[in-house]
Amino acid sequence: MADVAATPPPQATEEFPLAEPPREHAPAEQGELPPPPSAVVTTTTAVESEPLEKSPPTHEEVVVSVDATQKLEAPAEPQKLPPQSFASFKEESNKVADLSDSERKALEELKQLVQEALNTNTFFSKQTPEQEPETGETSVSAGEVSIWGIPLLMDERTDVVLLKFLRARDFKVKDAFxxxxxxxxxxxxxxxxxxxxEDLGDDLDKVVFMHGHDREGHAVCYNVYGEFQNKELYQKTFGDDEKRAKFLRWRVQFLERSIRKLDFNPGGICTIFQVSDLKNSPGPGKRELRIATKQALQMLQDNYPEFVAKQVFINVPWWYLAFYAMMSPFLTQRTKSKFVFASPARTAEMLFKYISPEQVPVQYGGLSVDYCDCNxxxxxxxxATEMTIKPGTKQIVEIIIYEKCVxxxxxxxxxxxxxxxxxxxxNSGGYTVNIQKPKKMSPADEPVVHGTFKVLELGKVLLTVDNPTSKKKKLLYRFKIDLLGDEGLPNQS
Structure with missing residues (x-):
């Protein structure tokens, strides 16, 4: 996790590219929202709405019916930025039984070196295990030395800790030790x-923060470099040596607190999914930022190996792509396999590939709002259900209601x-209740719209989205139903 950096990426390394890159994972299936017992969802796509932009080619009419047990899967879009034809890494297992014979042998040898260091009390000195301890030193018992809150050699969590160092050094035991x-x-x-x-203040809470989990259960850390466009915050954070030293302490504190929430048991999740937002990010020309970044990179890559599951860069500007193209020949395939890049136009789409929409913050295209009672x-x-609306088409989501409800x-x-x-x-026909008259929604409108309706007779609720543009759109929706009691009041759930 030499990889939950809060500083722009002027350089990239295996352990801390700007936040360590992760191994490539296949995106989890995108499941349809199971409708409540009293409702069934059908979706109808009608075509040829009046385009506001250049009319796209004519499309066939598509009708999709979905019940509570089915899943609707959309084909994943190929990644275009930048080309990534190299093989991707799968996150390795931390279970001893899953290790190869050579890896298991290396782990046992490293544990033996750790035990010798505890016996000779050389963990806190620059001595090697073969050197004699200084006069008066006594051995340290197992468990008296801990790292990331895990006492060494006390239980099987030690294996997970040691495997991080072994993998960081390609299972070269002495180097890992x-x-x-x-x-x-x-x-x-x-x-x-x-x-x-320590209380180091909350000035940087919007720069680096944890929010939700990815589709595989990794906690997600967002790094928002554009916050440093605020000159006052920039100077307060990087203005002189003392401020940069405090920033480094804050960065390490954030990292330590995040790590201690991970599960270091074999089979547990002990890596983090990194998202680095480069929108309005200061370029590599900021001297103070370069100094702080170099210090953070060195400290984090040396002391926090193998903590990132994936590193996704979003809102990537042209200058970073140019920088990456320059640096790419000097990066290992392992490092490059952990990187994913998304331009501003594809940011939400890329995040949804790895993180379900209900877990993605509203500002990045999702439905998740922190500290909000709006809904x-x-x-x-x-x-949530997600689907793609083709250019020049109208998407109708039919929610069929079988009982009186809200x-x-x-x-x-x-x-x-x-x-x-x-x-x-x-169902009786003869009239329609207009819940929300068709309204042209602009990017300046509230990102998420909310609706509610009290159903006193059976029928269906129609949610209609008309896409007159020449671009495909990503639709997200979810709903809940509260059945009405005998007196016409919602049941208390």
Whole structure:
């Protein structure tokens, strides 16, 4: 996690590209929202709406029916930026039984070196295990030396810790031991355990923050470099040596607090999914930033190996692509396999590939809002349905209601520039209830729209999105139903 950096990427390394890159994972299936027991969803795509832009080619009419047990899968779009034809890495297992014979042997040898260092009390010195301890030194018991909150050699979590150092050094045991010993020594000098509880203020809470989980359960860390466009914040953070030193302490504190929430048991999730937002990011020409970045890179790559599951760069500007093209020949294939890049136009689409929309913050195209009571019916645990609306088509989501109820929904189209409307059509026919008259939604409108309707007779709610543009659009929606009791009041759930 030499990889939860809060500084722009002037250079990239295996352990900390700007936040360490991750191994490539196949995106999880995108599941349809299971409708409540009293409703069934059908989606109808009608074509040839009046285009506001250049009319796209004629499309065939497509009708898709979805019930509560089916999944609707959209084909993944090929990644275009930049070309990534190299093989991708799969995150390795931390279970001893899954290791190869050579890896298992290396782990046992490293554990033996750690035990010898504890016996000779050389963990906190620059001695090698073969050197005699200084006069008066006594051995240190197993568990008295800890790293990331894990006491060494006390239980099987030690295997997970040691495997990080072994993988960082290609399973070269002596090199991994030197790295581990230096890290333990650095942690003592830096007073890490005391630092975790220090109050360093909240000035940088919007620069680096944790929010939700990816589709595989990794906690997601967002690094928002554009916040440093604020000159006051920039000077307060990087203005002189003392401020940069405080920033480094804050950065390490954030990292330590995040790591201690991970599961170091074999089979647990002990890596983090990194998202680096480069929108309005200061370029590599900022001297103070270069100094702080270099210091952070060195410290984090030396002491926090193998902590990132994937590194996704979003809102990538042209200058970073030019920089990456220059640096690419000097990066290992392992490092490059962990990188994913997305231009501003593809940011939401790329995030949804790895993170479900209900887990993605609203500012990045998702449905998740922190500290907001705007629609408390929904949380990150409520799954959303996502689908692609083709250019020049109208998408109709039919929610068929079988019992009297109150239905609540929320919906967004990433980037909007479409018309949205909602209505209720009773089975008895003869009339239609206009819940929301069709309205042209612009990018300046609220990103997520919310609706509610009390259904007193059976029928269907129609959510209509008309895409007159020449661009495909990503539609997200989810809903809940609260059945009405005998007195016509919602049941308390």
């Amino acid at each position: 030197v790295m581990l010993r230096n890290t333990v020594h650095w942690r003592k000098q830096f007073s890490i355990d005391a630092l975790v509880d 408390p019916e929904f949380t990150v645990s409520d799954p 239905i609540v929904w929320e919906l967004r189209v990433v980037g909007w520039e479409v018309s949205y409307g909602a209505e209720f059509v009773p």
